[in-house]
Amino acid sequence: MANDKKQDSRDKNNKKPDLKKPKFNAYWIYGALAFFFLAFYFTGGSNMSQATKTTQAEFEQYLRNGEVSKVEIVNKKVAQVYLTPEALTEEKHLKNKPKGFLAPGPNDPNYQFEFGDLQNFENNFKQIKAENNIDTQIVWQTESNVWGEVLVGLLPFIVIIGIWIFIMRRMSAGGGGGAGGQIFNIGKSKAKLFDEKVDVKTSFKDVAGLEGAKEEVQEIVDFLKFPEKYTALGGKIPKGALLVGPPGTGKTLLARAVAGEAKVPFFSLSGSDFVEMFVGVGASRVRDLFKQAKEKSPSIIFIDEIDAIGRARGKSNMSGSNDERENTLNQLLTEMDGFGTNSNVIVIAATNRADVLDKALMRAGRFDRQIYVDLPDVRERKEIFEVHLRPLKKEEGLDTDFLSKQTPGFSGADIANVCNEAALIAARNGKKAVGKQDFLDAVDRIVGGLEKKNKIITPGEKKAIAFHEAGHATVSWMLEHAAPLVKVTIVPRGQSLGAAWYLPEERLIVRPEQMLDEMCATLGGRAAEKVIFNKISTGALSDLEKVTKQARAMVTIYGLNDKVGNLTYYDSSGQSEYSFGKPYSEKTAELIDKEISNLIETQYQRAIDLLEVNKDKLTELANVLLDKEVIFKDNLEKIFGRRPFDKTEETEEPTTI
Structure with a gap:
């Protein structure tokens, strides 16, 4: 018996609702009323009988034959014809008589027609009547559509009441097109709610690398799961955590992983979602967002790109255009410092520009923790590669250590792009699995751009490009602190006509001699043109831009110049962005410009001297490059011999083609 009851309860629980059953809708009633009014409007509220249609010529023939007893003129445009009792018995009229429900009654007209001009109709009627000596009479009648007039009179009121009901329903329902989609929902929060049971499926196992950042945010998960452990x-419980770091390092992914691990509702939106053209909307959306989060407590609010509303107040306020943004920020500051510590609502924000945020937003009690999410190192890049390689069909024995060493300075997003690009390249070449060379081609594609083998280059230009790239390779081979060469190509990629790939050492601090060697290697291309052709070209634009920035940083930021001294004009707070003046005098500006020029020209002359000594080897390398178009490290070893500065822990050498 108990089993039967359990089975019945299971059947009731498993019984699905009848989805095909139509639901009652109030609009059905409105539609029925509209149909009712229209029906009466078009029928005029009269009976449903219908006289037979005829023409004026046939009517005149009936009139001459004496078959018409009476004619009624309705509204001066329609003639309704009544036949005599004798004519009704004739075969031709019986044949034209409507059958069934629409048959005319004894008091209804037998025929009707519309005439053109009333005066002509009357003249013809009188003439036929006089010629045939008949006594048929004309009766004038005016009919009015009572229901139509009533409907026309009530129509404005019906429209106004209908619009009012529609607006009230939209206001009470909170909007059917999403928050902010209707005029009455513009103050509603535009945050997207990810349900912890359905939408949030990211966990910390999906976040490779970022070990330090994960340790910080894991404690936030503990706060939400076991708040009593800390409050006892x-x-x-901290109010907020600010994720700071370069683009693509995984700040948003880390926040989603927090929500997935904590199993709590996760409100996600961008800082620009608060901004609207209407005054006061941003502050209203902030209030609504925190109201929803408190109702679903414990929960997480994630604001991506918070610098859109969190910039320091009072900056560049020329016309008062950012008052609305400041009001939004003020409301956010109030909400973060206003809700109680036991509300279990934590705000996580992400930005690339922490230096421009308002100091009131950064203080303790609002964003209590600032977590820096840096670019991954070689070990973390290996872990990220392993995550993104899971869904790929890769070749056996693919070395992730080699891939991580070939991608210095790549963010997590860049590595995901490399894996996807490698899969596309392998598929384009008809391969069954993604191999090592596909990943190298993908790195080249991302760093250098798409190959343009069909680009028209004259033999003279190709020779100049070959010597330019060979100059880079030669100088970098001769210098101790220059980055190790990976390969050199004269195949155009993107906007460049040729390129040299290096594998820079990942340093935490950089010394002046290291920076000078890198500048000298960068200027090796223009120096080679000068040594071989005694001419220079515009092909060194990107090289000159790079060394100029590097020299300026040495002089004005890092304090590595003897004459300028141990001074820096770098402002980490970002205040100098809004300043029209320079933080140094005109005399100092002249000294800075002179020292920057001296640094660059000294390294340029140094590159020329190195290439003059190795001119024959430079020429041999350029000829090999012209022949093969792409050369690797072992080609340089054949010409120059083994590099004396090679580290014992050198990375695996790429294979030549």
Whole structure:
């Protein structure tokens, strides 16, 4: 018996609702009323009988034959014809008589027609009547559509009441087109709610690298899961955590992983979602967002690109155009410092520009923790590669250590792009699995751009490009602190006509001699043109831009120049962005310009001297490059011999083609 009851309860629980059953809708009633009014409007509220249609010529023939007893003129445009009792018995009229429901009654007209001109109709009627000596009479009648007039009179009121009902329903329902989609929902929060049971499926196992950042945010997960553990000792749950770091390092992914691990509702939106053309909308959306989050507590609010509303107040306020943004920021500051510590609502924000944020936003009690999400190092890049390689069909024995060493300075997003690009390249070449060379081609594609083998280059230009790239390779081979060469190509890629790939050492601090060697290697291309052709070209634009920035940084930022001294004009707070003046005098500006020029010209002359000594080897390398178009490290070893500065832990050498 108990089993039967359990089975019945299971059947009731498993019984699905009848989805095909139509639901009652109030608009059905409105539609029925509209149809009712229209029906009466078009029928005039009269009976449903219908006289037979005829023409004026046939009517005149009936009139001459004496078959018409009476003619009614309705509204001066329609003639309704009544036949005599004798004519009704004739075969031709019986044949034209409507059958069934529409048959005319004894008091209804037998025929009707519309005439053109009333005066002509009357003249013809009188003439036929006089010629045939008949006594048929004309009766004038005016009919009015009562229901139509009533409908026309009530129509404005019906429209106004209908619009009012529609607006009230939209206001009470909170909007059917999403928050902010209707005029009455413009103050509603535009945050997207990810349900912890359905939408949030990211966990910390999906976040490779970022070990330090994960340790910080894991404690936030503990706060949300076991708040009593901390509050029992008198501790307070932090109000917010700010994720700071370069683009593509995984800040948003880390925030999603927090929501996935904590199993709590996750409100996600961008800082620009608060901004609207209407005054006061941003502050209203902030209030609505925190109201929703408190109702679903414990929960997480994630604001991406918070610098859109969190910039320091009072900056560049020329016309008062950013007052609305400041009001939004003020409301956010109030909400973050206003809700109680036991509300279990944590705000996580992400930005690339922490230096421009308002100091009130950064203080303790609002964003209590600032977590820096840096670019991954070689070990973390290996972990990121392993995550993104899971869905790929890769060749056996693919070395992730080699891939991580070939991608210095790549962010997590860049590595994901490399894996996807490698899969596309392998598929384009008809391969069954993604191999090592596909990843190298993908790195080249991302760093250098798409190959343009069909680009028209004259033999003279190709020779100049070959010597330019060979100059880079030669100088970097001769210098101790220059980055190790990977390969050199004269195949055009993107906007460049040729390129040299290096594998820079990942340093935490950089010394002046290292920076000078890198500048000298960068100027090796223009120096080679000068040594071989005694001419220079515009092909060194990107090289000159790079060394100029590097020299300026040495002089004005890092304090590595003896004459300028241990001074820096770098402003980490970002205040100098809004300043029209320079933080140094005109005399100092002249000294800075002179020292920058001296640094660059000294390294340029140094590159020329190196290439003059190795001119024959430079020429041999350029000829090999002209022949093969792409050369690798071992080609340089054949010409120059083994590099004396090679580290024992050198990375695996790429294979030549």
